[in-house]
Amino acid sequence: MPSARFEQPVLSLFRIVTGLLFACHGAATLFDVLGGPHGEVPSAGQWPSWWAAVIQLTGGALVLIGIGTRPAALVCSGSMAYAYFVHHQGDGLFPMENGGESAALFCWAFLLIAALGPGQWSLAALRNQPAHRREEVSSHPNSH
Incomplete structure (x- = not known):
């Protein structure tokens, strides 16, 4: 299936952009x-806005880098x-009514990232890559 080869890069790009945008909200605040x-x-410490901004900045940065x-x-x-x-919900049922579009979109986008993981372009994948390659080399019959 040709589209399967794009799944990991697109997931990685989605994670990077979502994390960057979220971190920018935290930095702005x-x-x-x-x-x-x-x-x-x-x-500092003001509930909930300061804590939300800390989550946005640190959580967004962690998601951004993977x-x-x-x-x-x-x-x-x-x-x-x-x-x-x-x-937002108290101001209307739908996000268009209550100004909660970005909150709803970020909520679902991050839930998707939590479920699918970081994709192939992440620091976690990069950090695990050398160990994975060592396993492949040591299990190869011609490597001895």
Whole structure:
């Protein structure tokens, strides 16, 4: 199947872009960069906005580089589910009504990444690659 050869690269690109965009939200909120936060810059430890921004920055960065991808993506997904149901759902049933489109999309995107993993272009895959190659060489009959 020709499309199967594109699955891992596309998954990797999806993870990279999603992680980058999420990390940018966190950086904007915490450091008043990239156009700044949507609202006031929260004080350190302020619930929930400061903690959400920390999850966005650190979780997005981990997903972006592909280290601890599944647990980081699961935390990011959960934080966006919380944001949607606590901060958006009360303003209307549908995301178009309540302004929760990005929270809903990030929630489902991170859930997909948590389920499928980081793809082949990740630091975790790169870190595991030399050990994998050593196993292939040592199990090859002509390597002795």
